[in-house]
Amino acid sequence: MIEPARRAVEATLSAGASDAEAYMSEEAEREVRAHGGEIESLTAATKRGIGLRAWIGNRVGYAYGTDLSEAGIEVLAARAAEVAGLADEDEFAGPPRAGADPVADLMLSDPSVGQWTTADVAELALDVERAALEADPRIAGVEQAVYADSVERVAIVSSTGIAGEYERSDCYAYLQALAEGESGRETGLGFGLGRGPVALDPAAIGREGAERATAMIGARKPESRSCPVVLDPTVASSFVAIAGNGLGAGAVQRGRSPFAELVGSEVAGTALVLHDDGLDPDGSSSSPFDGEGVPRRRTALIEDGTLRTYLYDTYTAHRGNAASTGSAGRGGYRSQPSVGFSNLVVAPGALGFAELLGEAGEGVFVTDVAGLHSGVNPVSGAFSVGASGRAIRGGELAEPLREFTIASDLISMLKAVQAVGAVARWVPFGGSVSTPPLLIGELTVAGS
Amino acid sequence: MSSGHGLIEPELAERVLVRALAHGGDFAEVFAERTAGLTMAIDESRLEAVQAGAGEGAGVRVIGGGTTYFAHVDGLDPGDLERAAGEAAAALRAGRAEPLPLEAVASTPQPIEQRPAEVPAERKAGMLRELDERGRAAGPEIAQFMASYAEVRREVTVANSEGLYTGDDRTRVRIGAQAVARRGDSVQTGAETLGGHRGFELFDGDPGEIAAAAARKALVLLDAGPAPAGSMPVVVGGGFGGVLFHEMTGHGLEADHVQKGASVYADKLGEQVARPLLTAYDDGRMPNEWGSDSVDDEGVPTQKTMVIEEGRLTSFLYDGVTARHDGVASTGNGRRESFRHLPVPRMTNTYIAPGEGEPEELIAEVKRGFYAASFAGGQVDPATGDFVFGVSEGYLIEGGRVTRPCRGATLIGNCLEALAAIDAVAGDFEMKTGVCGKAGQKVPVGTGQGHVRIGAMTVGGTEV
Helix, strand or coil: CHHHHHHHHHHHHHCCCCEEEEEEEEEEEEEEEEECCEEEEEEEEEEEEEEEEEEECCEEEEEEECCCCHHHHHHHHHHHHHHHHHCCCCCCCCCCCCCCCCCCCCCCCCCHHHHCCHHHHHHHHHHHHHHHHHHCCCEEEEEEEEEEEEEEEEEEEECCCCEEEEEEEEEEEEEEEEEEECCEEEEEEEEEEECCHHHCCHHHHHHHHHHHHHHCCCCECCCCEEEEEEECHHHHHHHHHHHHHHCEHHHHHCCCCCCCCCCCCECCCCCCCEEEECCCCCCCCCCCECCCCCECCEEEEEECCEECCCECCHHHHHHHCCCCCCCEECCCCCCCCEECCCEEEECCCCECHHHHHHHHCCEEEEEEEECHHHHECCCCCEEEEEEEEEEEECCEEEEEEEEEEEEEEHHHHHHCEEEEECCCEEECCCCEEEECCEEEEEEEEECC | CCHHHHHCCHHHHHHHHHHHCCCCCCEEEEEEEEEEEEEEEEECCEEEEEEEEEEEEEEEEEEECCEEEEEEEECCCHHHHHHHHHHHHCCCCCCCCCCCCCEECCCCCCCCCCCHHHCCHHHHHHHHHHHHHHHHCCCCCEEEEEEEEEEEEEEEEEEECCCEEEEEEEEEEEEEEEEEEEECCEEEEEEEEEEECCCHHHHCCCCCHHHHHHHHHHHHHHCCEECECEEEEEEECCHHHHHHHHHHHHHHHEHHHHHCCCCCCCCCCCCECCCCCCCEEEECCCCCCCCCCCECCCCCECCEEEEEECCEECCCECCHHHHHHHCCCCCCCEECCCCCCCCEECCCEEEECCCCCCHHHHHHCCCEEEEEEEEEEEEECCCCCEEEEEEEEEEEEECCEEEEEEECCEEEEEHHHHHHCEEEECCCCEEEEEEEEECCEEEEEEEEECCEEEEEEEEECCEC
16 A cells, blocks of 8 residues: 555645655454344445645645545645645644654464454354353343454555555454343443454353343442542553543643643552553554554653653654654544554552452442543543442452442542552553553542 | 435446345345535644545445344445445345335435535634634633534435435534633633534524633633532533433433343333423434434434423334334434444434423522533443433532532432432523434434433532
């Protein structure tokens, strides 16, 4: 795809841009949804498109489309240059320069995606559902068991000498299990992800959903109080991702991050060590280069409780007088690059799960949170979100709890991280995050 | 007849449907779409993020033996469409089925006076600059201000094996404003939007008002204390307060959840689920509303569906698949984010019908409670009925009066209990725009209501 991307860059320059960049992607996807022992739907898809970034001096504009014919590209190139003319001058705007070569081969494509037939992956989705149904007699059904995979090829070419491409495969499976409780139904999510279907364990995914659903039977509201809280990795990952968004230099430079002016300061308990790692072979956001062609890398964000750096793309690096950390994110050809984390990785600690509960003593184990998109103020870091989980009594899991909220602000919560579990897990919600369970020393729990 | 009809010719649609049913199936459909849009933003008083997008594509689905086979492709190349049909049909093993001859059905798109694409881009930029000035003029404590503009035209053509050939031509515009206010260590945000299934005439009034409103919300919160925690009466504001009903009832009425036993409303049809003072609708035909369409994404005309009549549950919301399952007619709620998605039952504009009395009267009867004037959003698990809402603008009610503002509150509860606990609906009424996510698909929805009071609800604040 390098050649057509190169031609698109030339067309954009001919349309009047002083610099140009083309991002092309081609993706093959499939998805299977199973319900009640039957295949509910089978989807096969191909996607392809191109996004063109045009600079006219310090003005930048973007246009994208799906018409990859020569005429289509010309229309798009003209549109990119035209909308660049609408933008205001921004002294920090400019294309990245070609620099160090990206890592040659990250092995991000798993051949099992191509080798497993549609019938094979349909069977996998059915296995996920079956495992949940067989795990516990109280499982009344499964709302949906889903398998999906994709193989994507990406190419980026710029007028400043950047030219690269890569291929990456991803897959995941999940289900929502339904348990029959005393006072209604309970739901439980089970999931797994990997580079290809061979990496998934359908029985474990099904069992997880069943266990989460049955664990909630008989749940009631806890009393309102402040207490130690253990966050399951699926929950910890959400808060880590919110922190990761605040560590993007874009939010910081525009005065919209709770981490502004805190580099070198204490922002977390010493137990918490956080990296951004765009090269982790298991990370779903890994790639040899970022959304504007700058090589990905591993960046220490929080060590010894201290904030080390923000994440930079080319624009925020110009503006912050820093170097790009290869952190230009991109949601496909339909969005222009913007600074963001790749894979956030919390370093595992020393404590097993039982020891973590023992350390908590009397508190709450949170297994699920809801309302993150509305209950978090990303500027101040204040949050109040709905939660469910289990009571912790005498250092052990006790009765299930529901319909309560946990509230604090992000940095206070990070500072209260008292211990980190020993086993990390990849969680794909709200970004790619690998984290163990976290013990928060004190958090407000509001119930009855 | 709408221009959406022209995306693929009937002859091509017929060829695609024949190919889709080549190995059997009870139903086949081709959905073609063309979108063109423009977005821009102002941030730090600088116009930026100017982006033009265009796309075409089609999705073909075949339903056979309870399974849906779906293939989609970027672009409307006839060869690609036929290939997609072949791919969708590939897993079927029965004998050929025949689609009925296509018959064009006219649709009447929502009236658009001024096509946004024909309005000079400079006027759109000018409007954002005006928003920026209005937001910043609200006070020296406004530290940051951002505003965005988005327009999209979405033409669709739907043809199916039952002989339907129709389409729609949808134009939506929306502006949003977000303000950040700062005083010492206190940082607060306020946001407001204005949108419609409408042309640029939506902005004929005073679009700058949303900038002032966003700034006002942020400034009010600077004086906010911690929110209370615990169970108490809650009064919910009009307009976007309707997201409460959208989440706690609307999603549970979507027939796919109901049929899988994953809705707390599944066995409640015909039953009293709320007090007689409550009547509610889903209405995809409201003129120029954000969640309106002429036909849904299966080509079924949108309609006004009464879902709760004086407290009694009267209807679920259906798309084609779930309607066939229950042996009823689709309620025109089969919606999809794009040709890349399968249609599922979705709300359009959902609202609680206005009651009687002034909002102040609802508040006057509360000794100690919480006033949720506006929400940032919400989420529900339709299977358990557990929901949560983030309050973006909230106040304490003391002695029948709204007193101090509160920050960082969340409302949490269970659908059936909270719906039954609505004990007053005021006579004011307003619709607001939202973007609803379900099954990985986002669609524009309208939410609305007047002021509503819930007898008891858990407020999750930090003040225990």
